[in-house]
Amino acid sequence: MSPPPFEYRTVEMTDEEFAEEQAVYGGLTEALRRLNEVSLRTTVDAATIVEATKKVEELTDQLSAEMIPANFGVVVTTSGHVRGYGNAVVGARNPIAPPLTIVQDRVKGGASSEFFLNALYEGPPGKVHGGVLALVLDQIFGEAAAAGGTPGMTGTLTLRYRKPTALGACSAAAWVHSTAGIKTVVKGELRDADGEVTVEAEGLFILPRWAREQLAASGETPPQYE
Amino acid sequence: MSPPPFEYRTVEMTDEEFAEEQAVYGGLTEALRRLNEVSLRTTVDAATIVEATKKVEELTDQLSAEMIPANFGVVVTTSGHVRGYGNAVVGARNPIAPPLTIVQDRVKGGASSEFFLNALYEGPPGKVHGGVLALVLDQIFGEAAAAGGTPGMTGTLTLRYRKPTALGACSAAAWVHSTAGIKTVVKGELRDADGEVTVEAEGLFILPRWAREQLAASGETPPQYE
Numbered sequence: 001m002s003p004p005p006f007e008y009r010t011v012e013m014t015d016e017e018f019a020e021e022q023a024v025y026g027g028l029t030e031a032l033r034r035l036n037e038v039s040l041r042t043t044v045d046a047a048t049i050v051e052a053t054k055k056v057e058e059l060t061d062q063l064s065a066e067m068i069p070a071n072f073g074v075v076v077t078t079s080g081h082v083r084g085y086g087n088a089v090v091g092a093r094n095p096i097a098p099p100l101t102i103v104q105d106r107v108k109g110g111a112s113s114e115f116f117l118n119a120l121y122e123g124p125p126g127k128v129h130g131g132v133l134a135l136v137l138d139q140i141f142g143e144a145a146a147a148g149g150t151p152g153m154t155g156t157l158t159l160r161y162r163k164p165t166a167l168g169a170c171s172a173a174a175w176v177h178s179t180a181g182i183k184t185v186v187k188g189e190l191r192d193a194d195g196e197v198t199v200e201a202e203g204l205f206i207l208p209r210w211a212r213e214q215l216a217a218s219g220e221t222p223p224q225y226e
Numbered sequence: 227m228s229p230p231p232f233e234y235r236t237v238e239m240t241d242e243e244f245a246e247e248q249a250v251y252g253g254l255t256e257a258l259r260r261l262n263e264v265s266l267r268t269t270v271d272a273a274t275i276v277e278a279t280k281k282v283e284e285l286t287d288q289l290s291a292e293m294i295p296a297n298f299g300v301v302v303t304t305s306g307h308v309r310g311y312g313n314a315v316v317g318a319r320n321p322i323a324p325p326l327t328i329v330q331d332r333v334k335g336g337a338s339s340e341f342f343l344n345a346l347y348e349g350p351p352g353k354v355h356g357g358v359l360a361l362v363l364d365q366i367f368g369e370a371a372a373a374g375g376t377p378g379m380t381g382t383l384t385l386r387y388r389k390p391t392a393l394g395a396c397s398a399a400a401w402v403h404s405t406a407g408i409k410t411v412v413k414g415e416l417r418d419a420d421g422e423v424t425v426e427a428e429g430l431f432i433l434p435r436w437a438r439e440q441l442a443a444s445g446e447t448p449p450q451y452e
Contacts, residue, residue, distance in 0.1 A: 007351060024272045031282040032258075032265055035289070036321040039254055040298055040312055042289040046250045052285050056257040059278050060264050067267040071344075071393055073351035086266055086348040088355040095262040096322040096346050118297075120322050122312040123365075125233060125299035129314040130368075130380040131361030138357030139349075154356040158384040164434075167297055208390075 013077035025085075025093050032095035037118050089139035096120075100136060102143050109148030109176035111140050116169050127164040133190055134159050137201050141174045141186045145205035148176030150184040152205035165190065165198040174201075182207045239303035251311075251319050258321035263344050315365035322346075326362060328369050335374030335402035337366050342395055353390040359416055360385050363427050367400045367412045371431035374402030376410040378431035391416065391424040400427075408433045 013021075042049075072086030072093065085093035090100050098121070102113045115136070123129030138154055145152050174188030183206055190199040239247075268275070298312030298319065311319035316326050324347070328339045341362070349355030364380055371378055400414030409432055416425040 020272065024275050028265055028275050028279045028282065031279045031286065032262060035282050035286045036258060036262070038286050038290045038293060039258055039321060040317075040319050041293040041296070043292045043294060044289055046246065048288060049250050049254050052289060053254045053257045055281065055285055056254065056261050059281055060257065060261045062274060063261070063264045063268040063270055063278060066269045067264065068269060070267070071348045071352055072266055073348075086345055088347050088349060088358050091266075091348075093266050094346060094348075095265060119312055120320060121314050122297050122299075122317075122320075123314065124379065126297055129361070129364070130383070131364030132314050134360035134364060134383065134385075135355070135357030138355070138360060142356075153350065153390070154385075154387050156384065156386050157356070157360065158382065159360075159380075160382050161380050164379065 008074040008076050008082070010076045010078065013079055013081070015079045015081075018077055018079060018081045018083075022092060029093050029095050036095060037120050040119055087139070089136055098136070100139065102140055104143055104147035105175075106147050106149075109144065110174060111144040111147050112171070112173040113140055114169070114171045117167055119167065122167060124164060126167055128167055128170070130159075130161055133161075133165060133199050134201075136170075137172060137174070137188065137190060137199065138203070140172050141188060141201065141203040142205060144174035144176060144186045144188065145184040145203075148179065148184060148186075150176075150179050150182070150205070150207065152182065152184060152207040155183070155204040155206040157203040158201060160200045161198070162200065163196070163198050165192050169193040171195075174203075177202075182212070234300040234302050234308070236302045236304065239305055239307070241305045241307075244303055244305060244307045244309075248318060255319050255321050262321060263346050266345055313365075315362055324362070326365065328366055330369055330373035331401075332373050332375075335370065336400060337370040337373050338397070338399040339366055340395070340397045343393055345393065348393060350390060352393060354393055354396070356385075356387055359387075359391060359425050360427075362396075363398060363400070363414065363416060363425065364429070366398050367414060367427065367429040368431060370400035370402060370412045370414065371410040371429075374405065374410060374412075376402075376405050376408070376431070376433065378408065378410060378433040381409070381430040381432040383429040384427060386426045387424070388426065389422070389424050391418050395419040397421075400429075403428075408438070 075083040085091045091097045100113045100115045102111050104111045117128050121132045172190040174186050177185040177187045186203045189197045192198050301309045311317045317323045326339045326341045328337050330337045343354050347358045398416040400412050403411040403413045412429045415423045418424050
């Protein structure tokens with residue numbers, strides 16, 4: 001993931017504590033991802049659904065007994081790990097994230113990912129929702145900009161949909177096309193399981209003033225996500 | 227929602243059966259949306275999380291005892307209701323959909339929605355993921371094109387991010403800017419809780435040849451979503 005060009009919290013945490021947290025809370029998230037998909041596809045009878053709903057509500061009561069007041073944000077551990085758990089595309093504790101594992105290329109300035117989009121990401125029948133494709137590309141493009149040395153937020157994003165993308169295995173790649181000061185132009189494409197390009201995109205990423213001021217005030221180089 | 231410019235299944239179902247299905251299966255989906263958010267924000271101890279994970283896995287086993295083989299698709303009932311339950315933005319049985327309720331204006335040719343994006347839709351800390359904003363706008367834009375009389379699939383979509391959008395209440399509106407044959411240009415914008423425009427967008431919607439052939443072969447006007 002890209003270095004966060006914005007405020008983050010720091011917490012005391014060893015490598016071992018971080019690994020356990022990933023396993024335990026990440027395990028719940030993985031289980032919820034499967035339940036989410038099955039809940040859409042199930043054809044069991046109404047009585048079973050009503051019973052399942054009660055159990056889901058009980059779990060919600062248990063887990064909400066203690067929780068952070070709102071969004072997760074970005075947290076950096078003292079052992080140097082960055083936890084962007086809430087991110088809608090890559091967050092390890094976000095059940096709506098597919099999630100994507102994105103590989104950054106810091107030499108050439110790019111990012112890529114192979115991922116699977118199941119029934120939860122549907123738009124037209126059997127096809128990935130066009131907006132979901134924009135969602136994953138926006139994340140990959142941001143990480144490509146960061147890998148190119150110029151992290152930023154999306155300024156503009158243009159998507160050209162060449163053909164529908166079938167649900168299932170997909171891949172995407174993005175690369176820094178050009179940079180000029182705080183502006184980075186990223187280009188990229190998304191491919192379906194057959195390797196055919198279904199979406200082409202171009203984005204302009206900018207490190208906004210408030211983020212530059214924040215970074216300057218902190219006096220430190222932002223850490224890298226892991 | 228827009229009339230589906232693509233294949234759909236028809237099932238025997240009365241108004242009463244449709245209403246019960248919405249209540250029962252929609253109720254499970256609503257409960258899962260709350261559990262998903264709480265699972266990200268909870269700070270209960272690891273033992274409680276491990277126990278909750280087991281219960282989620284048990285529910286998954288129960289619900290997967292009988293299910294459709296893959297994606298939900300679009301189903302039209304004999305009483306005239308369209309069930310696009312799997313849609314990633316508006317699907318009544320999709321736990322990852324916020325979900326949006328979109329109002330179409332068939333007189334002026336437009337669509338709008340007021341919705342709430344919670345911690346699950348985070349990108350930068352406290353802000354909505356830019357790709358999530360693209361996701362909701364793509365859906366609203368498609369419905370605006372359909373309301374203008376020319377349903378289609380997204381051909382191109384350009385997003386200009388004016389400023390970060392805080393998580394929470396948002397609204398968006400889109401309108402048909404121009405039409406030419408099978409092509410419709412839609413423009414629109416998204417606003418934060420303070421009513422400030424945070425994203426401006428423009429999209430080109432096209433009814434692709436395969437969809438036109440499918441519609442012509444069916445010999446009927448596609449039904450409207452409800």
